Amino acid sequence: xxxxxxxxxxxxxxxxxxxxxxxxxxxxxxxxxxxxxxxxxxxxxxxxxxxxxxxxxxxxxxxxxx
Numbered sequence: 477x478x479x480x481x482x483x484x485x486x487x488x489x490x491x492x493x494x495x496x497x498x499x500x501x502x503x504x505x506x507x508x509x510x511x512x513x514x515x516x517x518x519x520x521x522x523x524x525x526x527x528x529x530x531x532x533x534x535x536x537x538x539x540x541x542x
Contacts, residue, residue, distance in 0.1 A: 486538060486541075487538070489529045490535065490538050493531075493534055494531050494534065494535075497527050497530050497531055497534070498524065498527050498528075498531065500527070501524050501526060501527030501530070502520060502523065502524050502527070504523050505519045505521070505522065505523035505524060506520055507519030507520075508520075508523070516533070
């Protein structure tokens with residue numbers, strides 16, 4: 477019988493996943509602003525919102541697994 481990792485170990489790894497996803501999405505929004513010379517913050521807002529949805533999906537997936 478395979479021993480399952482403890483919940484604290486699973487959810488501590490989840491914190492790094494959340495941080496990485498949000499960092500990448502906010503960085504992507506900033507790059508879009510620079511590349512297309514957009515003065516408003518809408519690209520960053522949109523990409524960070526997409527990142528938030530992805531984070532919620534990751535949390536749901538991890539919660540169902542444990």
